[in-house]
Amino acid sequence: MEDINPEVNGNSEIENSKSETFKVPTMAEMLAEGKEPEILFWVGCAGSFDERAQKITRDICKILQHVGMSYAVLGTEESCTGDPAKRAGNEFLFQMQAMTNIEVLNGYNIKKIVTGCPHCFNTIKNEYPGLGGTYEVIHHTQLIQQLIDEGKLKAEGGESFKGKRITYHDPCYLGRGNNVYEAPRRALEILDTELVEMKRCKSNGLCCGAGGAQMFKEAEKGNKEINDERIDEVISINATVVAAACPFCMTMLTDGVKHRDKEDEIKVLDIAEITVRANRL
């Protein structure tokens, strides 16, 4: 848990993808061209560095490009929101990060932000306003829901999820933290597949075990890992796909599946990945 795969930009496969190369615009470039994007894509640390999460980051970009939304990222100007520091009790470090980020965001006159991570989403949306950074912030599953509702995004032309049993794992900071329960489910409902809920879902959802800065430390002494507990629940309902919406949950759930030797039976996929696959973007 402490380390993520340090291999950055390995030649990871992009299955089912048209594999078209794409250029991700940065705010700096946009500014130089005198343009303001409609939305800033806040990638987050996991989305920037964790190999698995990087793939999801690219998938979110693919979705944005597919629907022709004008967006940009901060690139190397982005920095950690400070979430793990804040949850761990280091308010100093959090506010240092927050104020530095707010300066950058306000400098670019950012109005609307989509994040690839519920932790970034929660922090920027709820905790930045008190420090001078007020933006309209949505999580990428909410963006996907909006696009579906507007008819811009469907589930066609790509991989079929028929015959699969998909369950959705609610990330704490998206679900209980911000009451976002339906948006990610909407993205799954349009698939021609069976959606099954775990007993502990929505406001009763069980944490993956990574929140509160646990991602960055060894778990305290106990008799079970929290992610194993969660995967046991996935196994108990015979789901073949666990949909996630958070890079930390992704790591924890993937590890849990490995611990239970179920890598062949259970796939952990982000909502963005599922959308990209279903549309063969």
Place this chain on the structure above:
Amino acid sequence: MIGQLIFIIILVAAIYLFSKNVGKIRRNILLGKDTDRSDQPAKRWRIMAKVALGQTKMVKRPVAAVMHFFIYVGFIIINLEVMEIMIDGIFGSHRVFSKPLGSLYGLLIGSFEVLAVLVLTSCVVFLIRRNIIHLKRFSGVEMTEWPKSDANYILCIEILLMTAFLTMNAADYKLQALHFGEYIKAGNFPVSSLIAPLLPSSAHALVITERVCWWFHICGILAFLNYLPYSKHFHILLAFPNVYYSNLSLKGKFTNMPSVTNEVKAMLDPSFTPPAPAEGEVSRFGAKDVTDLTWKNLMEAYTCTECGRCTSVCPANITGKLLSPRKIMMDTRDRITEVGKNIDMNGKDHDDGKTLLDTYITREEIWACTSCNACVEACPVNINPLEIITELRRYSVMEDAQAPASLNNMFGNMENNGAPWKYSQADRFNWAENK
């Protein structure tokens, strides 16, 4: 006449003692730091009506919810009966409401009796759940001798009170049939009429039974009232203000500490002059002891009825870690009670060398939390153990510099590279390279 005098003395003494103990709890709660929960009164009343009065969060566990609802409604409705008992006790009357209310009285007594049976049954079921089935929710490290006994005492007292109430009515009912003295016909007594045959038939014995039950019932209630401040059962009173003063923000939103904002601003901008701290404000970051917490945290500690719904959904607790959100609340109450006793006995500035963190709550507990808010969501009266855990973490990190080593590494990475892992800021955009 002597009876009336004794009654009035007991009543006044009971109310005096109760007020005194409630005053102490109020004083203890106000030892906490200030926090403003006076905004949006309309919304607060609504939440109180829904969550406290309407018990909407109880339904997550339907069996307990239904039983608890019986006891709750029983408690509220039977208070009407208690009012009559008080008046009778003071003025020496008998069933003073029966004449003015007429047939409505019979209906009321009937409903009290039905409720009394429901309360009694619920209490028996609750006792069985705790002591025979041994529901997991009612065990745990914090469920030591006293909390377990406390729960059993409450249930047993309620059973005794309801039994006395029904027996009293049964004797009354029988005396009414005998047209004895002041025992005039007052309704159908749907439940107690069924147990009436079990009672003796002599009028004398019936009067004694009725009087003994009457005195036992009312003295029991007054004794129970005075038990509340020492018991988890205090929730019947504090649940309402506690829900009223709920945190109205989204659960994901943690407070931004203003004291830190000032220091960070001064660090980033040397020309910034932070405002002088308010008078009496403790300059400590986070919480080491209960007095570093807010009054709301302390009110929550006194509101907690130790039902354990928080602990039963805590991912750390489920997987065998030491953390139990219920214990966080119980420790906070035990400690603030202790601090209050110290003040009573040794004056305001007495230092007993104990603190909430370390003496009561260990570091291992606070570092097991995933801040998932499951405990907050689960609490039927909107208690927030996560706030306390966060404050204790803040103290550990910012005052005590005692974070787990791996978290210190994470802090270091964030400070140096702007990411919690050891990656260079310059590599942050590599993910976009031509995939």
